[in-house]
Amino acid sequence: MAVIGLSAARAWIWACVMLDNILYGVQENVIDYNDSIVHYVNALIQDAIHKSASDIHIEPDENTFRIRFRQNGLLYEISQLPHPLATRLITRLKVMAQLDISERRLPQDGRFQLHANTQHRIDIRMNTCPTLFGEKVVLRLLDMKKNSLAIDTLGLSDSQKTLFLEKISAPQGLILVTGPTGSGKTTTLYAALHHLNIPEKNISTVEDPIEIQLKGINQVNINPKIGLDFSSTLRSFLRQDPDILMIGEIRDPETAITAIQAAQTGHLVFSTVHTNNAFETLLRLQSMGISPYDLTHSVSLIIAQRLIRTLCPLCKLPEEFPSQIFYQANGCHHCLQGYQHRTAIYELLPMTEKIAKALLTGSPIENHEYQTLREAGIEKVKQGITSLSEINRVIREKQ
Numbered sequence: 116m117a118v119i120g121l122s123a124a125r126a127w128i129w130a131c132v133m134l135d136n137i138l139y140g141v142q143e144n145v146i147d148y149n150d151s152i153v154h155y156v157n158a159l160i161q162d163a164i165h166k167s168a169s170d171i172h173i174e175p176d177e178n179t180f181r182i183r184f185r186q187n188g189l190l191y192e193i194s195q196l197p198h199p200l201a202t203r204l205i206t207r208l209k210v211m212a213q214l215d216i217s218e219r220r221l222p223q224d225g226r227f228q229l230h231a232n233t234q235h236r237i238d239i240r241m242n243t244c245p246t247l248f249g250e251k252v253v254l255r256l257l258d259m260k261k262n263s264l265a266i267d268t269l270g271l272s273d274s275q276k277t278l279f280l281e282k283i284s285a286p287q288g289l290i291l292v293t294g295p296t297g298s299g300k301t302t303t304l305y306a307a308l309h310h311l312n313i314p315e316k317n318i319s320t321v322e323d324p325i326e327i328q329l330k331g332i333n334q335v336n337i338n339p340k341i342g343l344d345f346s347s348t349l350r351s352f353l354r355q356d357p358d359i360l361m362i363g364e365i366r367d368p369e370t371a372i373t374a375i376q377a378a379q380t381g382h383l384v385f386s387t388v389h390t391n392n393a394f395e396t397l398l399r400l401q402s403m404g405i406s407p408y409d410l411t412h413s414v415s416l417i418i419a420q421r422l423i424r425t426l427c428p429l430c431k432l433p434e435e436f437p438s439q440i441f442y443q444a445n446g447c448h449h450c451l452q453g454y455q456h457r458t459a460i461y462e463l464l465p466m467t468e469k470i471a472k473a474l475l476t477g478s479p480i481e482n483h484e485y486q487t488l489r490e491a492g493i494e495k496v497k498q499g500i501t502s503l504s505e506i507n508r509v510i511r512e513k514q
């Protein structure tokens with residue numbers, strides 16, 4: 116555990132001065148190199164937090180190490196470091212994450228926490244990977260202050276929120292969240308678990324890896340090296356008098372079958388499936404050997420989602436159409452290319468009688484039975500929350 120005491124700007128300026136000293140040897144006799152690198156690492160992370168970055172990439176090429184932050188879902192270059200300094204930076208990070216500092220040929224995973232103050236904790240997950248020119252490091256920042264986990268902050272429309280609350284409040288059923296990596300699936304699942312987390316319920320999760328620690332919930336990290344996988348952990352949970360279960364991802368038929376059986380025997384089960392939209396999830400489960408009958412008798416809701424950037428209210432530009440005003444991104448010193456934060460758009464597919472009948476008879480499920488991701492995105496454009504080009508970027512890019 117480490118403590119950040121300096122303000123972001125002050126620490127960053129200080130770190131840059133120290134970096135100059137390290138690079139150019141100014142006042143060499145009075146500098147404690149180890150102390151400098153500690154402060155540089157803290158300043159780097161604090162800068163990332165200040166900019167609401169979700170990830171820090173430290174990646175080598177032939178001549179330098181490039182540092183990039185992922186902000187609002189996209190990567191932006193922050194600086195470049197010479198190899199010797201970057202190597203020491205990585206060593207310091209490895210010490211913080213309790214990794215083997217001498218191992219540079221194999222990937223390693225670790226985590227550590229930073230406390231900006233007593234109320235503000237940042238969990239950081241670290242991964243190293245040996246690349247052609249050296250180790251690449253990615254730090255994923257999980258800012259507990261920003262993860263409010265309130266259902267109201269997810270970005271669901273009023274009707275979607277009513278349906279979501281109805282389905283997650285049922286005593287049994289399978290609720291699946293789908294979308295590509297980085298589409299906010301975990302936040303949706305954690306928000307549901309957080310809402311349901313009361314002492315009267317036994318809630319267990321099996322994850323790869325645990326992203327947010329939730330008090331009062333039994334969380335298990337899978338460990339395939341020793342045979343602790345999703346399906347074996349799930350079977351163990353079922354012998355522990357469970358009410359609510361969350362499986363990080365359904366990847367194989369065995370996990371799919373166990374999840375379906377759990378949902379059919381009085382448990383509320385949450386999981387994710389890696390598909391592009393809600394309807395595809397039904398096809399994916401069928402390709403894993405789940406019969407339409409079992410699907411209709413277990414799945415209660417499928418949620419497909421994407422994260423979209425929200426327009427900066429200070430600089431967005433109106434674009435007038437005959438019956439509607441849309442907005443487009445502009446850019447000012449308060450935002451990043453005209454966007455400030457992110458929210459999610461959702462496609463909610465409940466297992467209605469019509470959809471169950473279509474599944475059982477093998478007839479197509481019409482899109483008008485539910486609001487699609489694109490339609491949900493257009494709603495956000497009409498509300499001035501985002502731009503049409505952002506919806507086109509997100510939906511086209513990920514399809």
Ligand SMILES: [Zn+2]
Nearest residue numbers: 427430447450
């Ligand atoms: Zn702006």
